[in-house]
Amino acid sequence: xxxxxxxxxxxxxxxxxxxxxxxxxxxxxxxxxxxxxxxxxxxxxxxxxxxxxxxxxxxxxxxxxxxxxxxxxxxxxxxxxxxxxxxxxxxxxxxxxxxxxxxxxxxxxxxxxxxxxxxxxxxxxxxxxxxxxxxxxxxxxxxxxxxxxxxxxxxxxxxxx
Amino acid sequence: xxxxxxxxxxxxxxxxxxxxxxxxxxxxxxxxxxxxxxxxxxxxxxxxxxxxxxxxxxxxxxxxxxxxxxxxxxxxxxxxxxxxxxxxxxxxxxxxxxxxxxxxxxxxxxxxxxxxxxxxxxxxxxxxxxxxxxxxxxxxxxxxxxxxxxxxxxxxxxxxxxxxxxxxxxxxxxxxxxxxxxxxxxxxxxxxxxxxxxxxxxxxxxxxxxxxxxxxxxxxxxxxxxxxxxxxxxxxxxxxxxxxxxxxxxxxxxxxxxxxxxxxxxxxxxxxxxxxxxxxxxxxxxxxxxxxxxxxxxxxxxxxxxxxxxxxxxxxxxxxxxxxxxxxxxxxxxxxxxxxxxxxxxxxxxxxxxxxxxxxxxxxxxxxxxxxxxxxxxxxxxxxxxxxxxxxxxxxxxxxxxxxxxxxxxxxxxxxxxxxxxxxxxxxxxxxxxxxxxxxxxxxxxxxxxxxxxxxxxxxxxxxxxxxxxxxxxxx
Numbered sequence: 219x220x221x222x223x224x225x226x227x228x229x230x231x232x233x234x235x236x237x238x239x240x241x242x243x244x245x246x247x248x249x250x251x252x253x254x255x256x257x258x259x260x261x262x263x264x265x266x267x268x269x270x271x272x273x274x275x276x277x278x279x280x281x282x283x284x285x286x287x288x289x290x291x292x293x294x295x296x297x298x299x300x301x302x303x304x305x306x307x308x309x310x311x312x313x314x315x316x317x318x319x320x321x322x323x324x325x326x327x328x329x330x331x332x333x334x335x336x337x338x339x340x341x342x343x344x345x346x347x348x349x350x351x352x353x354x355x356x357x358x359x360x361x362x363x364x365x366x367x368x369x370x371x372x373x374x375x376x377x378x379x
Numbered sequence: 380x381x382x383x384x385x386x387x388x389x390x391x392x393x394x395x396x397x398x399x400x401x402x403x404x405x406x407x408x409x410x411x412x413x414x415x416x417x418x419x420x421x422x423x424x425x426x427x428x429x430x431x432x433x434x435x436x437x438x439x440x441x442x443x444x445x446x447x448x449x450x451x452x453x454x455x456x457x458x459x460x461x462x463x464x465x466x467x468x469x470x471x472x473x474x475x476x477x478x479x480x481x482x483x484x485x486x487x488x489x490x491x492x493x494x495x496x497x498x499x500x501x502x503x504x505x506x507x508x509x510x511x512x513x514x515x516x517x518x519x520x521x522x523x524x525x526x527x528x529x530x531x532x533x534x535x536x537x538x539x540x541x542x543x544x545x546x547x548x549x550x551x552x553x554x555x556x557x558x559x560x561x562x563x564x565x566x567x568x569x570x571x572x573x574x575x576x577x578x579x580x581x582x583x584x585x586x587x588x589x590x591x592x593x594x595x596x597x598x599x600x601x602x603x604x605x606x607x608x609x610x611x612x613x614x615x616x617x618x619x620x621x622x623x624x625x626x627x628x629x630x631x632x633x634x635x636x637x638x639x640x641x642x643x644x645x646x647x648x649x650x651x652x653x654x655x656x657x658x659x660x661x662x663x664x665x666x667x668x669x670x671x672x673x674x675x676x677x678x679x680x681x682x683x684x685x686x687x688x689x690x691x692x693x694x695x696x697x698x699x700x701x702x703x704x705x706x707x708x709x710x711x712x713x714x715x716x717x718x719x720x721x722x723x724x725x726x727x728x729x730x731x732x733x734x735x736x737x738x739x740x741x742x743x744x745x746x747x748x749x750x751x752x753x754x755x756x757x758x759x760x761x762x763x764x765x766x767x768x769x770x771x772x773x774x775x776x777x778x779x780x781x782x783x784x785x786x787x788x789x790x791x792x793x794x795x796x797x798x799x800x801x802x803x804x805x806x807x808x809x810x811x812x813x814x815x816x817x818x819x820x821x822x823x824x825x826x827x828x829x830x831x832x833x834x835x836x837x838x839x840x841x842x843x844x845x846x847x848x849x850x851x852x853x854x855x
Binding site: 238239240241242245263264267269271272273274275276277283285287306308323327331332335336339 | 380381402404443444445446470471472473743744745765849850851852853854855
């Protein structure tokens with residue numbers, strides 16, 4: 219469960235981002251990674267678009283997890299963006315996307331990266347988690363959701379003594 | 380996908396028509412208000428009237444949010460400027476330009492991101508020329524298409540009374556072929572209606588048969604299907620415009636070429652540039668002229684003027700005067716459908732031929748080639764399969780297992796396209812080709828990286844094929 223927390227520092231969370239399209243959102247993601255990690259924004263942008271061409275990374279329910287391989291990247295990096303208005307994303311359910319988790323992985327992707335991806339998908343499939351993300355009003359709260367949700371969820375399954 | 384198209388001419392309108400469906404958001408820009416209005420009446424798209432080379436107009440067209448720019452105005456300059464602005468000002472991820480002048484196409488550096496920033500250049504005149512030249516090489520074909528850089532060839536022929544396969548089921552084809560040669564009938568059209576070819580389907584005289592085989596096998600396969608016609612030696616071309624001139628240039632060294640051009644100054648311009656072609660100034664719909672120039676002795680007549688009616692009349696006349704095979708360029712698709720198979724052997728709708736290369740870049744999934752068939756009614760695609768059994772719906776599965784929509788056929792596969800193999804010998808020297816051809820059978824299993832040739836009898840099915848070949852969310 220710590221896999222996600224590790225790759226998402228609070229500075230990588232943008233709430234109520236103004237982006238009128240998938241393209242604009244990817245531009246913002248490029249900018250974020252350029253400023254924080256020094257990866258050229260065009261590299262991020264091109265990589266996300268190239269992956270999208272092979273098939274949409276939209277999960278449905280207004281969520282997408284765009285991802286791409288980045289040459290020279292040492293370890294996986296993530297960013298979370300909540301858009302002020304959802305944008306078309308060619309998702310399986312046809313719904314526009316308002317919650318976006320961008321994942322960048324090294325060129326030689328490993329089993330661990332697939333693990334991250336499936337963990338993200340699982341996390342976002344939880345309706346309560348999506349609603350909590352939609353409701354929080356600062357990045358710290360959003361960050362806490364990503365780091366603590368697993369424990370919180372695990373607690374729910376423990377017998378209440 | 381958000382797509383902005385510049386230019387509402389033949390090419391722009393055909394592209395728009397091919398792309399308009401629920402998942403695309405299309406804006407088309409042109410400076411002719413009436414042309415835009417006519418298009419908007421017919422198709423669900425947004426229009427912007429103005430000069431497509433201006434940043435303000437491009438902004439109005441929504442380039443800020445666009446995934447793709449298709450610059451297909453009549454002007455190379457406008458298309459180049461638009462691509463440059465789209466890259467530097469609007470950061471549009473993919474930019475396609477139509478370029479007529481060979482000067483721009485010859486220098487890749489000119490089109491790089493630092494310069495004009497054109498990702499893919501298309502040249503309709505060149506596409507049409509190649510298309511016609513391939514037809515010259517296959518005298519019995521209605522259409523000749525190449526896939527996987529020419530490794531596979533698909534040919535449409537009309538099944539003739541007395542042909543070896545007429546009256547026999549499709550499965551007999553393999554029995555007729557030498558053991559090392561394989562081919563597949565990808566589709567059959569009978570009186571314009573598609574018939575899904577299965578083993579027991581019987582071929583009738585008059586059927587339009589699409590057959591696919593490795594490039595080195597296609598001729599022996601055709602020989603089984605039809606008696607061969609004599610190879611083309613003499614060609615007459617009507618119209619010395621852009622396309623007529625290019626076709627004559629491509630053919631004049633190996634064939635006897637006559638070209639009839641109506642306009643005297645144009646005829647005078649092309650004559651010295653076409654050293655091995657006999658250029659005549661005259662009217663190709665003039666019966667006397669055609670007879671004088673021995674039209675009955677011609678193996679092929681190509682009506683390539685920019686006037687549909689002239690082309691149809693000239694080609695019909697040539698046919699009636701005894702020319703072996705006649706072809707006409709016909710812009711209006713209704714005309715093309717009407718005359719092909721009647722007085723005219725082959726009607727080509729130029730826009731449909733030229734948008735194929737463009738569509739390959741626009742389709743979702745990894746598409747490397749698209750051929751528009753039967754003047755836009757059907758489509759053949761070359762898709763690259765990616766992923767594994769989990770992330771793909773096609774990889775790791777036999778063709779029998781893949782849930783293909785009705786009307787969709789997987790015809791063949793090219794595997795390891797980067798690896799050369801010996802396909803035959805010329806004396807002691809091996810002939811090399813890249814990629815290994817696998818003709819599709821029920822038990823063929825698709826691997827990641829395979830180039831898969833898919834035939835859709837109706838272009839409405841293309842969207843489903845794209846979906847089928849898209850990788851799942853879990854593909855990294």
